[in-house]
Amino acid sequence: MEPTTSRVINAPATRITQAFARAREEKRGALMPYFMCGYPSAEQSTRIIVAAAEGGADIIELGMPFSDPLADGATVQHAGQIALEKGMTVKGCMEVARQVSAQTTVPLVFMGYYNPILAYGVERFCQDASTHGVSGLIIPDLPLEEAEPLHQAAKQNGLALIFLIPPTTPEERIEQIAELVASGIGGFIYCVSLSGVTGERKELPPHLHEFIQRVRTHTQKYQIPLAVGFGLSTPQHIATVTSFADGAVVGSALVTLIDRSDEKKQVDVVRQYIQSLSQK
Template sequence: MNTRNVQEQATPLVPALKITQAFQRAKHEGRGVLIPYFMCGYPSASQSVQVILAAAEGGADIIELGMPFSDPLADGATIQHAGHIALERGMTLKGCMEVAREVSSQTDVPLILMGYYNPVLAYGLERFCADANAHGVSGLIIPDLPPEEADRLEQAAYQYGLALIFLIPPTAPDERIQLITERVAAGHGGFIYCISLSGVTGSRSEISAHLSSFLARVRKYTQEKQIPMAVGFGLSTPEHIATVTQYAEGAVVGSALVNLIDQKPEAEQQTAIKNYIQSLSKGLPNQ
């Protein structure tokens, strides 16, 4: 079993600190952090648990757990497809919590729930954060929640020791980057999720030529506060990971994993995911 999956220290009382520890460990090892994304309930509830655990076994440092939603504005066709199937097969926010519980009982890799605000609001913000904490979650990403409107969820998340992670697109003005940096610095653990390009999620063959200048602009605000950055949207190859982790501390891979699950029969999915995660790790220096 990968040594990152089972740690000798006890789980932190503040779950978000597991995210901080993942970045610190990778920095100590001279490499970037690998963050795969999986849709809870895709291709089924039980199988999603198994492929997520396979990613942990393959060397994932942090894992995002997607919560399916009927109107996923930031998601490309691949993630929308996975979410649609998950909803059709009965996945709910409670079901996502159960996926997190099953995964967290078998690996110490930090888990981040990622999904849209309306279902979370309907669930109840404090109840949602309390349940996330109780089910082994370390942080939250809500793509359609702007920082200016995040006070209530932020308060509930911090009350239960969760990181609230914000996305920054290349079009963000400096004032918004500064606001998000200050919010992250005031909370528990966490990082800033930099979107590699404008638009929706989805695998792409090339990384934006403007990525390095965008990340340098964000770095002006994060460096003093020592907030790590991770880059997502469109990453799918070891070369992508190698390029991104020259400029940021972490890399997120999502649509490529959904495509891989789609292409394989269920009996082969776990091995395929583990091997793919291991191949992406080759794009991390000193691995």
């Protein structure tokens, strides 16, 4: 980590670290809902995200819609397609983040694909994300070997670059990711509960606990928080996962909930759902 300059101390990424620390002090896991920027509309997505913060979310992932979302299941793809059809862009995602961050202190993390970031400009993207209230970035299709330009730009702008680790990841690669995350500011590692795409599932994978323990052997010395995502949807899922991990991500279940709710009720329905999952 860099010397403790005021820029690092006040970096947006430290909000992520503080959110995990707060949850740990309260003897619970951090709840991390995912929302697609621009779904069902730009204005409504902003209202819904603020409602999630009010409902008890600790960290909020903001999806950036993309035309070829390799890691997304059908539910999140559907939300992204609608957002794109309604004109959501990277700049529009920045505006959603700005509006949300003006109304809540809950840390925001962009989750999106690398192509739109390259087109926008890596440096400019990180600068704008930082000034629009974002604390970190999750880029599912960015390989470790190609991550250095974004990692450096993120670090220079006080952002955490967060990596995904699926169960098939070899030990050596987990160690490399842990080292890279530790060299940045704040952040966590996103443990993918199973190989494949996002989506709701009734049962958690049987080897999930063992997988998290395996990752923990590489991250413990750096005190990097571990969050679990893909397939979580019920309070029982959250309680189980956070008994051995530091955080739990809920995504597809929220998209489905929004999709099935009348627009006038979506904000209240999301707030209540987050409250039902929150262990506060």
